[in-house]
Amino acid sequence: MRQPRGGAQPNNFTFPPVLKACSYLGDFEEGVKIHGDAAELGYESDVFVRNSLIAMYSKSGAVDTAKRLFDEMPDRSVVTWTTMIGALAQNGHPEEALALFRRMLEERVRPNRATFLTVMPCVISRGCSNSAVASLRHAQLIHGFAIRSLLIEDLMVETAVIDSYVRRGSLNSARRIFDQMREKNLVTWSIMISGYGMHGRGVEVLELFNRMKCLMKPDHITFVSVLSACSHAGLIDEGWQCFNSMTTEFGIVAHSEHYACMVDLLGRAGQLEKAREFIEKMPIKPDCSVWGSLLGACRIHPDAKITELAATSLFELDPQNSGRYILLSNIYTSLGKIEEAHSIRVLMRKRGVKKIAGYTVIELNNKLYKFLVGDCSNPQSDLIYRELERLMDRIKEAGYVPNTNFALHDVEEETQVKSLYMHSEKLAIVFGLINTRPESTIRVHKNLRVCGDCHTATKFISKVTKRKIVMRDSHRFHHFSDGECSCGDYW
DNA sequence: GTAGGGTTAG
Numbered sequence: 153m154r155q156p157r158g159g160a161q162p163n164n165f166t167f168p169p170v171l172k173a174c175s176y177l178g179d180f181e182e183g184v185k186i187h188g189d190a191a192e193l194g195y196e197s198d199v200f201v202r203n204s205l206i207a208m209y210s211k212s213g214a215v216d217t218a219k220r221l222f223d224e225m226p227d228r229s230v231v232t233w234t235t236m237i238g239a240l241a242q243n244g245h246p247e248e249a250l251a252l253f254r255r256m257l258e259e260r261v262r263p264n265r266a267t268f269l270t271v272m273p274c275v276i277s278r279g280c281s282n283s284a285v286a287s288l289r290h291a292q293l294i295h296g297f298a299i300r301s302l303l304i305e306d307l308m309v310e311t312a313v314i315d316s317y318v319r320r321g322s323l324n325s326a327r328r329i330f331d332q333m334r335e336k337n338l339v340t341w342s343i344m345i346s347g348y349g350m351h352g353r354g355v356e357v358l359e360l361f362n363r364m365k366c367l368m369k370p371d372h373i374t375f376v377s378v379l380s381a382c383s384h385a386g387l388i389d390e391g392w393q394c395f396n397s398m399t400t401e402f403g404i405v406a407h408s409e410h411y412a413c414m415v416d417l418l419g420r421a422g423q424l425e426k427a428r429e430f431i432e433k434m435p436i437k438p439d440c441s442v443w444g445s446l447l448g449a450c451r452i453h454p455d456a457k458i459t460e461l462a463a464t465s466l467f468e469l470d471p472q473n474s475g476r477y478i479l480l481s482n483i484y485t486s487l488g489k490i491e492e493a494h495s496i497r498v499l500m501r502k503r504g505v506k507k508i509a510g511y512t513v514i515e516l517n518n519k520l521y522k523f524l525v526g527d528c529s530n531p532q533s534d535l536i537y538r539e540l541e542r543l544m545d546r547i548k549e550a551g552y553v554p555n556t557n558f559a560l561h562d563v564e565e566e567t568q569v570k571s572l573y574m575h576s577e578k579l580a581i582v583f584g585l586i587n588t589r590p591e592s593t594i595r596v597h598k599n600l601r602v603c604g605d606c607h608t609a610t611k612f613i614s615k616v617t618k619r620k621i622v623m624r625d626s627h628r629f630h631h632f633s634d635g636e637c638s639c640g641d642y643w
Numbered sequence: 644g645t646a647g648g649g650t651t652a653g
Contacts, residue, residue, distance in 0.1 A: 166645080269647095
C-alpha cells in the first residue's frame with residue numbers, strides 16, 4: 153500500500169476493507185500507516201474511510217483517537233454514530249456510549265437495528281466490571297425505541313430484550329417474550345437457560361434444556377450455561393449427566409470452562425477431594441478458571457490443603473487478580489489462620505495489586521444511588537445510619553450473628569462489627585427501606601460478589617421487615633424473602 | 644464495489 157507499483161493508486165473504496173483486515177489481523181501498526189496514506193491521498197474526510205478508521209482505532213483500544221476522528225467529522229452517518237457508540241461500549245465506557253446514543257437521538261439521527269444491538273450491552277451491563285451503570289431509564293428509552301422502530305419482531309433484537317429483562321431480574325417478563333417468539337435460535341435458548349441459572353431455578357433449566365435438545369443441537373456455550381446452572385442449583389447428578397452427554401451425544405470437546413463448571417459443581421457440594429481428582433485427570437492443562445473454581449469451593453468448605461494447592465497455581469498463573477487475594481485471605485481467616493490472612497494482604501500490596509472498590513447501587517424514581525463502604529455522601533446519611541443501627545438490633549434479636557470473617561482483620565472486634573454494618577449492601581438496603589412503600593420489592597445491585605455477612609443479614613432483614621429483596625451481584629441473583637434466599641445458600 | 648451488531652462462566 154505504501155508504494156503502489158505499476159502506478160495503481162488506491163482510491164476511497166480501497167481503504168475500508170484494508171483497514172478491516174488490519175483489525176482482523178491485529179496489525180494496528182499497519183493500520184496507523186494506512187491512516188497516514190489515506191490522509192496523504194486526501195481520503196481521510198470520506199465518510200466510509202472515516203468510519204473504517206474509527207472502527208480500526210476502536211479495535212486497537214485507542215478510543216481517544218477514534219473519538220477525535222469522530223468529533224472532527226463534518227458529516228456523520230448512522231454508521232459513524234453506531235461505530236463510535238460501539239467503540240465506547242467495547243472499550244469499557246458504557247456510560248459514555250449511552251450518552252452518545254442520547255446525543256444521536258437529540259440530533260435527530262435515526263438509529264437502526266445495528267445501533268440497537270450496539271447499545272444494548274450497555275443497558276444489559278453484563279459481567280462485573282461495568283455492572284450497575286445503566287439505569288432503568290436508559291433501558292426503557294432503548295426498549296421503547298425498539299418498539300417504535302418496529303424492531304421488536306426481529307429475532308436478535310427480541311433476544312437482546314430477553315437478556316435485558318433477565319439481567320434486571322424480571323424473569324417472568326423475559327419468559328413471556330420468549331414464549332411468544334415465532335422463531336428462536338441457539339442464542340435465545342442459551343440466554344433463557346442461563347437466565348434461569350442466574351436465578352437459581354434448576355427445574356426450569358433442565359426443562360428448557362430438554363425441550364431445546366429436541367429442536368437444535370446445543371453448542372459449547374449452551375453447555376456452560378447448563379453446567380453452571382446445575383452447579384448453582386445443586387443438581388450434582390444432572391450436571392454429571394450433562395457433562396458426559398456433551399461429548400458422547402453431541403460430540404463437543406470439553407474446554408477449560410466446562411471443567412471449571414464441573415469443579416465448581418463438585419466443590420460447592422463439598423466434594424473437594426473429588427474435585428481435586430477430577431482436575432488431576434483432566435486431559436488438558438487446568439487454567440486459572442479451573443483453579444479459581446477450586447479456591448471458590450474452599451470459601452464455602454474451608455480446607456487448608458486444597459486451598460494451598462489452588463492458591464499456589466493461581467499465584468503463578470494469574471498474579472494480578474485482586475479478587476483471588478481477597479478470597480484467599482478470607483478463607484485463611486475462616487480457617488483461623490490470622491497470620492496467613494494478613495500476609496496475603498501484605499503480599500497483595502507489595503505486588504501492587506489494586507483492589508476493586510465494592511459498591512452497591514439502588515434505583516429510586518429513575519435515579520441511581522450508589523453506596524461505598526462507610527459512605528456518608530448521601531444526604532440522608534444520618535437517617536440511614538440511625539435506621540441501620542436499629543435494624544441490626546432487630547435482626548440480632550431474630551438470631552443474626554455478625555460474621556467478622558468478612559471484616560478487616562487488623563482491628564479490634566467491636567470495630568470489625570461496626571465496619572461490617574457499614575458495608576455498601578446494607579447501606580443501600582436501608583436506604584431502600586426508608587424510601588419505598590412497605591409492600592414494594594427492594595432491588596439492589598452489587599458490583600462484586602455479595603459479602604457473606606451481608607447475605608446472612610439480608611435474609612434476616614427480609615424476615616423482620618417482611619420485605620422482598622432482590623440482589624444482583626457479579627455472579628447471580630439472590631431473591632430474599634421471609635428469611636430465605638433463592639440461592640439456598642448455595643452460592 | 645467500501646464502514647457498524649447479539650450468546651457462556653469462574
